[in-house]
Amino acid sequence: MMNDRYELFNKLCLRHISLSEHSSYGIGGNADYFAMPATVEQLVTILEVSALYGMDRVVFGMGSNMLFPDQPKQGKLYISLKNMTDITVNDSRWFLTSGLPLSMLSLVGLITGSPAFQFTYLMPGSLGAGIYMNAKYYKEQVGDKVESVYYIDLADPALAVQQIRADECEFAYKQSIFQHKPWIIVGADIRIPEHEEAAIAHNGDISRLLTNYKNSNGKLSSLSAFYSFFSSELRGLQDRRMTRIETPEAMLEIERYRTANRHFTSLSCGSFFKNNYAADASIGALVERLGLKGVAYGGAIISPYHGNMILNAAQATAADILYLKDTVSDAIYRQYGFIPEPEVVVLTE
Known part of the structure; x- marks a missing residue:
């Protein structure tokens, strides 16, 4: 029975898969291990066997709210649930x-x-x-x-x-x-x-x-x-x-x-920060007041159309995105006294 589980795990667990292809950001290096179970039973098998191997794991859905690392950790298993669609x-x-x-x-x-x-x-x-x-x-x-x-x-x-x-x-x-x-x-x-x-x-x-x-x-x-x-x-x-x-x-x-707001014409994860309702405006409005719309770094840019979107405009790296994330955070903190909380899940290795 356990041999069957190992066999299924090895069938489901792909090697050297580009995470950029599984993220709306189009960013992410090659994962050593990657799996997309279609059923709960397949997911459980992947979890059981990967635990026996002592593997680090990340579980996500469609990758529409994830910033994957440029260089994923060796031996790490990324599990997407986007095939579980019933x-x-x-x-x-x-x-x-x-x-x-x-x-x-x-x-x-x-x-x-x-x-x-x-x-x-x-x-x-x-x-x-x-x-x-x-x-x-x-x-x-x-x-x-x-x-x-x-x-x-x-x-x-x-x-x-x-x-x-x-x-x-x-x-x-x-x-x-x-x-x-x-x-x-x-x-x-x-x-x-x-x-x-x-x-x-x-x-x-x-x-x-x-x-x-x-x-x-x-x-x-x-x-x-x-x-x-x-x-x-x-x-x-x-x-x-x-x-x-x-x-x-x-x-x-x-x-x-x-x-x-050009949500679908550029590579992004949509709104990068959660709104702070203690502030007097949305994060996008605050970014616009600070004159940061259109600011670029490397291949990334703060959207000229929506201040709360950081775009992958030209083969940006995760580091490029994070630079602009820190630029916005620092400016809002200096002007308004709080650090905005990211909505995007940032995975760093």
Whole structure:
């Protein structure tokens, strides 16, 4: 049995994979070991065997909020959950696996007649990462939509899947209990409110959407490819006469806002810092007041269109990005008296 586990581990564990291909930043050196499990069982096997080998591990989703190192540590295993992409819709409850893109929820909501996830349209990242950081857009956040979360506790020798209710997850502004525990999110239950009109419930459309995504999955760490896929799928839902789906104004507004700020035309992780609500403005507005928009270093630049985005404009390194991160932090501290907290997860070796 253990030999079977080693065999599966060696099959799933790839060698010398460029992390830049799995990050929306397009930054990162070659990882000695890299795995993309498609099921919880595969994930558990990878965790068990890598622990026996004494390997350091990093677990992430689509890489849309990660700054990987230019020179990853030798022997380290990077585990992406972006192949864990399944959804089960039963009446008013959805079960979702952690690798499912958040943007997929908005389209599934259109298909099933639920408006609850319109705010996730064109939101990069996976469900697991969205729960981990309690991703939000304006006043709506993922933690408010979750009923329960399934996770694996790395401190548990059995690596059994456990469940926690949403009211125990300590959700706050871009915060959750998962940021403080050695837990890997593997899925979630979401209860969808009853609708005044009957749900459209086209299982065939959901299946087609998932199939199309899985066929494109490996490419969607690129924001331009990500935008092309989800905007095309949305148009496709509109064009299919049997679904008779019209795009809600809220989703159209999201697309207008994100495209106006060039979210998908450059390599980035979106907003770099969390907003500080004790300040009198967003981080982007403070950066603009300080005259830092457009400041460049190496291959990186602070976006001329959005002050809270640091872009990989010309084959930037992680060091280039971090230089501009420190430039913004130091300037805000000197002028406003606080150090902004990064939203991007920075991995240094």
